[in-house]
Amino acid sequence: MAVFNSTMKMLASVDQTANPDLSECFKFIRETRDHEFLFGPEVAAFINEVFKKATALHAQIQVGPGGAAQQTEIMTWFLGQMGEARKLFLPYVDFRKP
Numbered sequence: 001m002a003v004f005n006s007t008m009k010m011l012a013s014v015d016q017t018a019n020p021d022l023s024e025c026f027k028f029i030r031e032t033r034d035h036e037f038l039f040g041p042e043v044a045a046f047i048n049e050v051f052k053k054a055t056a057l058h059a060q061i062q063v064g065p066g067g068a069a070q071q072t073e074i075m076t077w078f079l080g081q082m083g084e085a086r087k088l089f090l091p092y093v094d095f096r097k098p
Contacts, residue, residue, distance in 0.1 A: 003038060003047075004089045006031040010050060011085060014078045018071075019061055020054040028054070039092055046088055053077060 010028040014020050032047050057074045060067035 001093055003032045003035050003043075004085075004093050007047060007050065007085055007089070008082065010054065011078060011081050014054055014057065014075075015082070018057075018075055020058050022055065022058055025051060025054045025058065039089075043088060043092070046085065050081070 006028055010020075010024070013024060029047075029051050035043050035047050053074050057071060057078075060071045060074065
């Protein structure tokens with residue numbers, strides 16, 4: 001659950017602020033590093049994509065208004081990921097099944 005919660009926290013933070021902090025990005029990758037032992041490769045790919053896009057968004061913001069199109073593209077991606085993360089993690093964290 002810790003990996004799922006950290007992932008959802010990171011997604012929510014980017015959705016709310018549209019400005020990920022690098023320390024937050026590195027904290028996310030540290031908190032989710034156990035994913036490779038607990039989940040399948042699809043979760044690893046998703047976590048790596050979240051990290052990559054969050055750091056790319058941070059870099060685009062540092063560039064300034066010239067990177068607005070890329071910022072919008074990345075934010076559009078982030079806005080759709082909360083539901084995707086739930087679907088991706090559900091088979092691993094659904095404790096309702098016997």
